[in-house]
Amino acid sequence: GAVVSQHPSWVICKSGTSVKIECRSLDFQATTMFWYRQFPKQSLMLMATSNEGSKATYEQGVEKDKFLINHASLTLSTLTVTSAHPEDSSFYICSARWLASGSYEQYFGPGTRLTVT
């Protein structure tokens, strides 16, 4: 149980275009979803936290107009990287939490590798 999927697993896009990454909780309802980015050989950095039906809360330094997050349902959150540039190339990982479980544990997706050319 507690499986989180991401789609696509990898994507290459041209500079200036936008790309959407989906994060789904497959067997539970995710009251909260999180988006992280990870540069090569570095740790995960929290980008934003989103609660279903609410606007996402972005971490300091993360451009909300560039990284659009939508959490329209209890099983789906999307991250759209708008007007992507090569410096946005990174590994993006989502996680989901089900607070009704009484646990603060986050279940992580397998990640999406974005390469901007």
Place this chain on the structure above:
Amino acid sequence: AQSVTQPDIHITVSEGASLELRCNYSYGATPYLFWYVQSPGQGLQLLLKYFSGDTLVQGIKGFEAEFKRSQSSFNLRKPSVHWSDAAEYFCAVGSNDMRFGAGTRLTVKP
């Protein structure tokens, strides 16, 4: 503010040897502590977690960790390392939001 420190960037151990990965945290209240493992190009897999209760926590794959409040530590241990344990290990702390340490890369020598 909560933070996590993993002092060791890279550790090499021989297969069959014991392992300890260090983690120190800074947190204002009772911490929720986690250890995750990440293989190259993959997501994170939870090894174990501590919320409360017994300070020695057993996890998957033969790992365990001990919460020591006096030392603000949550070190990960394994008595006998297998070659398949080679990966990146992250300690994390948090409840509503999670903060990760920088990670420790484990190399296992045959």
